[in-house]
Amino acid sequence: MEDHSRREILKEDSLGRVLRLRAEGSDRILREACGSWVPFTGWVARFLCRRERRALLKLEGLAGVPHLDPEDSGSGRELLRNHLPGAPLSQTIFLPRDYFDHLDALVEKVHARGVCHNDLHKEQNILVLPDGRPALLDFQLASVHTGLGRAFESRCEEDLRHLQKHRRRYTRDGRGSSEQSRGKGHGLKRRPLSLVWRRTGKPLYNFVTRKVLHTRDGEQRRPSSGPWPAWQEPLGPD
Structure with missing residues (x-):
C-alpha cells in the first residue's frame, strides 16, 4: 500500500473514506468501510463494500467501469480499484x-x-x-x-x-x-x-x-x- 503522505482524501463521511493513492503512472482508489460512532454504520459500510465488489467482479474486463486492483484484499473493510481519469x-x-x-x-x-x-x-x-x-x-x-x-x-x-x-x-x-x-x-x-x-x-x-x-x-x-x-x-x- 502507498505511503500515507501520498494519499489524498476524496470523500469522508460516517460510512468511511475514499482515498486516491498517488503513484507514478497508476493512481488507485481505496474505499475504507470503517464506519463511525453512529450505530450500525460499520455494518452498513461493509455491506456496501461487499456489494460493490460483487458487481465489479461480474463486470471484470468490461471497458468503462472500474476494475478491482490485483492487490485488493477481498475483505468487507476496504476495496481497492483502479483510478479512471476524466x-x-x-x-x-x-x-x-x-x-x-x-x-x-x-x-x-x-x-x-x-x-x-x-x-x-x-x-x-x-x-x-x-x-x-x-x-x-x-x-x-x-x-x-x-x-x-x-x-x-x-x-x-x-x-x-x-x-x-x-x-x-x-x-x-x-x-x-x-x-x-x-x-x-x-x-x-x-x-x-x-x-x-x-x-x-x-x-x-x-x-x-x-x-x-x-x-x-x-x-x-x-x-x-x-x-x-x-x-x-x-x-x-x-
Whole structure:
C-alpha cells in the first residue's frame, strides 16, 4: 500500500473514506468501510463494500467501469480499484455528439452481465473519459441478478430512464438535435415496483442518509443556467 503522505482524501463521511493513492503512472482508489460512532454504520459500510465488489467482479474486463486492483484484499473493510481519469458529466466542458448513445450502449453491456447500477440519477456517477467515451462510477448500490425477472427488468429500465433524463436535459432548448434527444430510455414509464420504492422506500432512504448518517453530499448537478458543454465530433462506432 502507498505511503500515507501520498494519499489524498476524496470523500469522508460516517460510512468511511475514499482515498486516491498517488503513484507514478497508476493512481488507485481505496474505499475504507470503517464506519463511525453512529450505530450500525460499520455494518452498513461493509455491506456496501461487499456489494460493490460483487458487481465489479461480474463486470471484470468490461471497458468503462472500474476494475478491482490485483492487490485488493477481498475483505468487507476496504476495496481497492483502479483510478479512471476524466471529468464527471456535471463538470465536463466538451461532449462528443454521440456521447449519450455510447452511454446507453455501456449501460446495456452492464445489464448484459446481470448488473444494474441503480444510482445513475447522479451526474457525478457518470464520467467523461479523456477520449470522450463514457464510464460509470460508484457501484455501491448496484444489484447483481442471476436471472431475468420483474425486479431485474424494472431496474434496467430505471437505469435507462435516468440516462434519458440526463440526455434530455443536455440537449433541450436548442442545445442538441431531436435525434440526440432520444435514447434507449425514451418513452419508458415507471413500473409499479419503482413507484412503490419512490413513495415508500426512497423517503426512508433519504431520511436515513441525510439525517442519521449524514452521507448525502449533494448531487453535483450542472446548473440549469449552465455553462453547458460544447459539442465535438462524434466518436463513431466502437
